[in-house]
Amino acid sequence: MKPRIAIDMDEVMADIEPKFQKIYEREFGEKITRDDYWGQKIYETRDETRYIRDFLHDKGFFRDLEVMPDSQEVIRELMEDHEIFITTAAMEFRSSFEDKYDWLQEHFPFLHWKNFVFCGDKSIIRADYMIDDHVRNLESFQGTGLLFTASHNIHEDRFTRVDNWQQVREYFKTQKAK
Incomplete structure (x- = not known):
């Protein structure tokens, strides 16, 4: 597995x-x-x-967001050795569900819809790793949390930090080598 x-x-x-x-x-x-x-x-x-x-x-707010540099390429690579699930707290913003789903379909068509998890409380997520920008989601996570750098979390130091998708790639290359 x-x-x-x-x-x-x-x-x-x-x-x-x-x-x-x-x-x-x-x-x-x-x-x-x-x-x-x-x-x-x-x-x-x-x-x-x-x-x-x-x-x-607002309806449409999440539909036209820019894609983070290198995320598509790195996620595609990670799929070779990992199960990937997109876990987004869509329930907080009711109108975001359709926008987020359509955005994922457009920009990440290689991900199957069964791997999209639209939730409210991410503490229910069971995985080995979680990549998130919000500390509150990593605090309750049972696996290894990776904190993706965002302006609001720069003072946090309790989790392994990744600043970009190139660092995500390197982190998982290192894990694979162990």
């Missing part, structure tokens, strides 16, 4: 930051860069930016 990897979607496979940067610029008439909100989420920068988070509830 192949080892299982549970992979989060938002901020791991799908780059949400450029979309939020565009919304911020449209709403406030000024550009914002990653350096401006490094260490927090973009909508946590000022009290008046908090409502930007509400856009996550």
Whole structure:
């Protein structure tokens, strides 16, 4: 039996930051860069930016997110020696389900729909590894958690960190060599 990897979607496979940067610029008439909100989420920068988070509830928000560089190639490679499951907390944002499903079908057509897990609480996930940007999901995970770097988790040091998909590739090459 192949080892299982549970992979989060938002901020791991799908780059949400450029979309939020565009919304911020449209709403406030000024550009914002990653350096401006490094260490927090973009909508946590000022009290008046908090409502930007509400856009996550809009139908279509998740449909046109950019693909994280190298994620497609590395996930395809990982499939050779691992079972891959995309585990996304779609229930928090009701309208995201269809968008996320369609996004996965478009950008990761080599993944079977049976390997998509749309859930609310990721503590139910049983796998050997989980790649996620949210510490709360890794804290309750029973396997090995890999923290995918995002602006909001840079101060976290309890989990093995991967900054990008090239580092994910290297991590699993090292595991295979053991």
